[in-house]
Amino acid sequence: MAKTALPVTRADNFANWYQEVIRAADMAEHSGVRGCMVIKPWGYKIWERIQQLLDRRIQETGHDNCYFPLFIPLSLIQKEASHVEGFAKEMAVVTHHRLVMEDGQLKPAAPLEEPLVVRPTSETMIGEAFARWIESYRDLPLKLNQWANVVRWEMRPRLFLRTSEFLWQEGHTAHATAEDALDETRTMLEVYREVAEDMMRIPLIPGQKSAGERFPGAVETHTIEAMMQDGRALQAGTSHYLGQNFAKAANIAFQDENGRQQLVHTTSWGVSTRLVGGLIMTHADDDGLRLPPVIAPYQVVVLPIIRDESARGPVMAACEQLVARLNDQSFAGAPVRAYLDTRDDHAATKRWNWIKKGVPLICEIGPRDIEKGSLALYKRTLAPSEKSFPDQGEFVAAVADHLSEIDAALFEQAKAYRAQKMRDDLTTFEELKAHFDGENKTGFVRAKWSGAAGTEDKLGDFGVTIRCIPYDQSGTAGKCIVTGEDATTDVILAKAY
């Protein structure tokens, strides 16, 4: 058996390791269309778990799901100038609505009167509907969400992280006042934080984006920033306060309680299949994926060990009984998800398959275990060779504790890694530059920033961006890491995905 399950380790080549984790867990692959991925069943099950957890919270916070068209007319998307500028370079354009066969070759025919953009996001489309639907303050707040695919043409695609098409949810709300809209913006960022940090166990720094990193057309962009195991930052979710920018562009007006016409304040917020990439780069190790129990499609996989056919009956019966008993237990407020893998294959092959897929607990039951009432237990936070032999009944009773332990361990390991790659002792631009100088020089730097014009460009010159102005500010005074001027604002600096 190989020392690790993957042909490449994180230390060898992080980017290749990432690809190998996805391949080994059979989660996704590139399709024949540039930048578009196929999400395979294991990857999709993980996305469905994220969807379920998020969707419940989106509904609990008073949003209704709906569905808006995939296509946006050019005349509509250009109404908000900075928005179209932000997306123009990556928009797929539909120009024809028919094909004809000419000389054995299909060719586009029937040009559209007005070309259509495949939505990169739906602010303009939904703003146009809001303008029709909203008349008075009684119609506010209007709080909608949609689960949809969007397209942003990608020249350097990476599975889950940067794909030309991706799946996401996008929330869009309209409010009577700036205060209400800002509350909404923060509430939804907290929903994202809860799912990504408390459930997916990705340590996060929530905060606001600097001007250079805001969503095109936003007044404020709030973000949750995570550190991947190569020390780079991943923006895991964003929530935007759009002020009255889109309300002006689409004329979304309402009559207030005093009979005056006013413009609404809007928000939008989204997370995408990119979160799956963040999950991998936070928790996977050199044996493959590791899944926090709340997200794991299966929390326990039970493998029957059948070396000769005479044992098949009793072993299968014991395994089925174990799965049934586990499914009667609960963890984190939901029934335990146990799965019986009945495929005929070598025990070690099957075990490695589930190790690479990141299942938290693997149980094996063979003929001798039946006699003893025990099982062989593998935990995904320990080495694949480390096993214990608990009593079956005791294991069932303690399964929630085992899952809690793994849940906590994954979060602690991710926080420990981040702490080790976090610097807050750099004070000059030269130190900062030296710290990040070189392809593999990464990590987070917490430093002071003055907010002066041009400072973000200077950081960009060596591939560093302000990831966020964290909510958690120290309140101390110091010198701007770029200009050396007096500054009190703490920022997080990093190279990012």
Added chain:
Amino acid sequence: MAKTALPVTRADNFANWYQEVIRAADMAEHSGVRGCMVIKPWGYKIWERIQQLLDRRIQETGHDNCYFPLFIPLSLIQKEASHVEGFAKEMAVVTHHRLVMEDGQLKPAAPLEEPLVVRPTSETMIGEAFARWIESYRDLPLKLNQWANVVRWEMRPRLFLRTSEFLWQEGHTAHATAEDALDETRTMLEVYREVAEDMMRIPLIPGQKSAGERFPGAVETHTIEAMMQDGRALQAGTSHYLGQNFAKAANIAFQDENGRQQLVHTTSWGVSTRLVGGLIMTHADDDGLRLPPVIAPYQVVVLPIIRDESARGPVMAACEQLVARLNDQSFAGAPVRAYLDTRDDHAATKRWNWIKKGVPLICEIGPRDIEKGSLALYKRTLAPSEKSFPDQGEFVAAVADHLSEIDAALFEQAKAYRAQKMRDDLTTFEELKAHFDGENKTGFVRAKWSGAAGTEDKLGDFGVTIRCIPYDQSGTAGKCIVTGEDATTDVILAKAY
């Protein structure tokens, strides 16, 4: 109060009535993009119910969800000749991946090397993946499903029924033998029948399509056909046995148990948001939508009647208690879905709102009801003016019975309508022609058909198609309704959506 809630009745103008039902229930509307609709929260909640019921059955029958790209290269889609011929006239084509601003006008820039089709369906895309994934008989059957949006350019759009973009699920499977693939085809049609007939209460005729009505590229197409309240047929779901056509086109081969290379047999099957249109045209009446309880997002809506503020506290408390008690009951194996509408508005306005949305049961509680322990009950299968005043406790205990009664009544009414518009006594082509001659001459005709070439074209001349060759064959001999030749096959003929 108006005699009916809608400005147009079914008898006045069926097409306009249909639009008005959707508008009055606030389910969907046309967007600014030709043929693309906005599905509003009430319409989307109904679609989500259909999704939940179907998705569970798709998984229980051994299929995994996954996700394939939105875009299909021209070179891929043209591999199966009859398939591309069937869809060429309605495919949206992406030709550019960037926009530039020229003279204040956005223009497509950066042409793609190869244009991409926005998927009208994914057989070709998924076939290409199957060819890569399948190696041996051990990999079979491979059974996948995806929930996705698809685009078929529509020149005469109608909400839910014919839209350029629609939402659906598409299942795609590969099997070692024709028998297995045919089993799968029938199994999934039965899943569709169960959801559409047993849950959505749409009476169906399951059967096979004639050659002229098959899916482009299919060997057999199985269908469920429903009659709408204007006597026209709606194809509510289809399941296709594709034989080896797509396997040949994409070279989906496997090594059988004897080491020989063979082509797989594939199937595909789908239902779409069109089902929502079928639901409306089966059950809605001149007061608006009527929802079968299993599909209804809310099965009971509770309305507090507050005429003066002093009563607000006790009335709200009684309503909240009622909703909590109802939610503890169960119907059709799931908790009852009761909803408290707390908006401040006139009682009658609120009641009409829910009548038009089709909620099965509406309860009102006012101050006098509290004293008596009663409530005012409206059932959507009775006239909106008909109410009863059951005891609250008795109503809670009997809520499942009330829902069952409505469930049965909707199905019986739909079956009675269909029986009345079903003819099986026409024997000649002239009779058939006379029966269907004229815009409003509709209904189903059950007749014999020889299957001779050209017969389908002759029917098409006056807008009639063979809806299906029903599974339920009489086995009698007779004369073909088109040619007068001897024939034993029963077919269902109708004008269709």
